[in-house]
Amino acid sequence: xxxxxxxxxxxxxxxxxxxxxxxxxxxxxxxxxxxxxxxxxxxxxxxxxxxxxxxxxxxxxxxxxxxxxxxxxxxxxxxxxxxxxxxxxxxxxxxxxxxxxxxxxxxxxxxxxxxxxxxxxxxxxxxxxxxxxxxxxxxxxxxxxxxxxxxxxxxxxxxxxxxxxxxxxxxxxxxxxxxxxxxxxxxxxxxxxxxxxxxxxxxxxxxxxxxxxxxxxxxxxxxxxxxxxx
Amino acid sequence: xxxxxxxxxxxxxxxxxxxxxxxxxxxxxxxxxxxxxxxxxxxxxxxxxxxxxxxxxxxxxxxxxxxxxxxxxxxxxxxxxxxxxxxxxxxxxxxxxxxxxxxxxxxxxxxxxxxxxxxxxxxxxxxxxxxxxxxxxxxxxxxxxxxxxxxxxxxxxxxxxxxxxxxxxxxxxxxxxxxxxxxxxxxxxxxxxxxxxxxxxxxxxxxxxxxxxxxx
Numbered sequence: 001x002x003x004x005x006x007x008x009x010x011x012x013x014x015x016x017x018x019x020x021x022x023x024x025x026x027x028x029x030x031x032x033x034x035x036x037x038x039x040x041x042x043x044x045x046x047x048x049x050x051x052x053x054x055x056x057x058x059x060x061x062x063x064x065x066x067x068x069x070x071x072x073x074x075x076x077x078x079x080x081x082x083x084x085x086x087x088x089x090x091x092x093x094x095x096x097x098x099x100x101x102x103x104x105x106x107x108x109x110x111x112x113x114x115x116x117x118x119x120x121x122x123x124x125x126x127x128x129x130x131x132x133x134x135x136x137x138x139x140x141x142x143x144x145x146x147x148x149x150x151x152x153x154x155x156x157x158x159x160x161x162x163x164x165x166x167x168x169x170x171x172x173x174x175x176x177x178x179x180x181x182x183x184x185x186x187x188x189x190x191x192x193x194x195x196x197x198x199x200x201x202x203x204x205x206x207x208x209x210x211x212x213x214x215x216x217x218x219x220x221x222x223x224x225x226x227x228x229x230x
Numbered sequence: 231x232x233x234x235x236x237x238x239x240x241x242x243x244x245x246x247x248x249x250x251x252x253x254x255x256x257x258x259x260x261x262x263x264x265x266x267x268x269x270x271x272x273x274x275x276x277x278x279x280x281x282x283x284x285x286x287x288x289x290x291x292x293x294x295x296x297x298x299x300x301x302x303x304x305x306x307x308x309x310x311x312x313x314x315x316x317x318x319x320x321x322x323x324x325x326x327x328x329x330x331x332x333x334x335x336x337x338x339x340x341x342x343x344x345x346x347x348x349x350x351x352x353x354x355x356x357x358x359x360x361x362x363x364x365x366x367x368x369x370x371x372x373x374x375x376x377x378x379x380x381x382x383x384x385x386x387x388x389x390x391x392x393x394x395x396x397x398x399x400x401x402x403x404x405x406x407x408x409x410x411x412x413x414x415x416x417x418x419x420x421x422x423x424x425x426x427x428x429x430x431x432x433x434x435x436x437x438x439x440x441x442x443x444x445x446x
Contacts, residue, residue, distance in 0.1 A: 012403075012430075048341070053336070057294060067289060070322075071322045
């Protein structure tokens with residue numbers, strides 16, 4: 001598949017941690033289905049572990065006490081029994097990571113404004129996409145499709161095989177609420193995909209995408225290209 | 231694995247550092263490195279079952295690499311300690327979910343450390359103007375970074391493996407791994423198209439992997 005061929009070149013950049021949050025989330029979707037890339041990424045991680053080990057410096061002596069004290073007070077996660085355990089380990093590892101401010105949320109959110117905090121938070125694409133309890137639905141959009149993964153009140157929206165919205169246009173995501181459409185912002189472009197991260201879904205009955213003039217609109221100015229109930 | 235393996239000294243650093251060259255010469259399945267990794271793996275299995283004593287041993291094995299790698303990226307000692315501490319605590323917390331099917335426990339922990347360090351760098355830089363950073367600071371700085379990284383590498387083996395890469399491969403890899411740059415930033419810093427950066431990173435890692443004999 002062309003998308004796979006396009007993705008496979010990212011194994012190095014991914015292992016090096018040099019993808020941004022959206023590229024990372026997108027590539028992790030690819031890893032889910034591509035054992036070849038998965039093996040390559042694993043081998044790169046082993047290689048980099050050799051580089052990392054070569055950097056060893058004795059940790060400050062005060063650190064051990066603090067860590068052990070933390071351990072005494074920290075409950076361990078329960079083992080995962082999900083089918084996709086090997087792959088979600090990676091996703092979780094990266095979900096640990098806080099992402100750079102601004103990359104987290106591509107648009108506004110319904111009901112509240114989330115500040116792009118620099119600390120690790122629950123709102124990241126990987127934290128939704130790795131969740132074994134996520135609900136995923138898919139609808140047609142143009143020539144391709146739009147996928148929505150929902151966990152609790154958060155969602156990741158991504159397009160697949162959807163062509164660009166056209167010169168001077170953007171894709172904008174909307175929450176369809178009882179009182180009408182509310183903008184969730186312009187969708188973030190990641191390669192040939194468009195993605196949005198929705199931090200707060202409450203009040204939304206459905207999500208919709210329209211093509212809007214660059215910069216986005218306050219209300220939809222065209223018919224929905226995709227509509228999915230949440 | 232024998233827990234009292236003489237090849238895995240508990241007295242840190244000197245002897246361990248000395249053995250590093252050997253570690254890398256051989257594949258992890260058969261040689262010294264293999265034994266070290268096997269020991270870390272079996273410790274991790276016990277930690278996964280909530281064994282705090284095993285965690286302490288695991289800490290002794292990995293806190294040096296973790297702290298060193300984080301320090302390399304973050305540079306500030308106090309901040310690095312904070313990040314390294316967070317990593318070790320996460321190792322404890324997530325140990326039950328580590329799966330050996332995706333690689334060694336060492337690689338799992340160091341990957342986590344790398345990402346935490348990169349996050350620290352990116353979040354502390356997020357408030358600065360990105361354009362400013364990329365345009366003025368990184369470009370003149372990268373030469374010295376590459377040099378410094380290369381000259382301070384503890385392992386001759388790793389160093390000579392890096393030397394076998396092409397210049398762009400080495401630079402792309404170094405800027406991403408030791409400076410925490412995104413591929414876009416690397417592309418700007420090296421003045422090379424993004425597509426080239428992606429392929430050089432991958433090609434470089436493949437060469438490095440084959441050279442070091444540490445395939446998964």
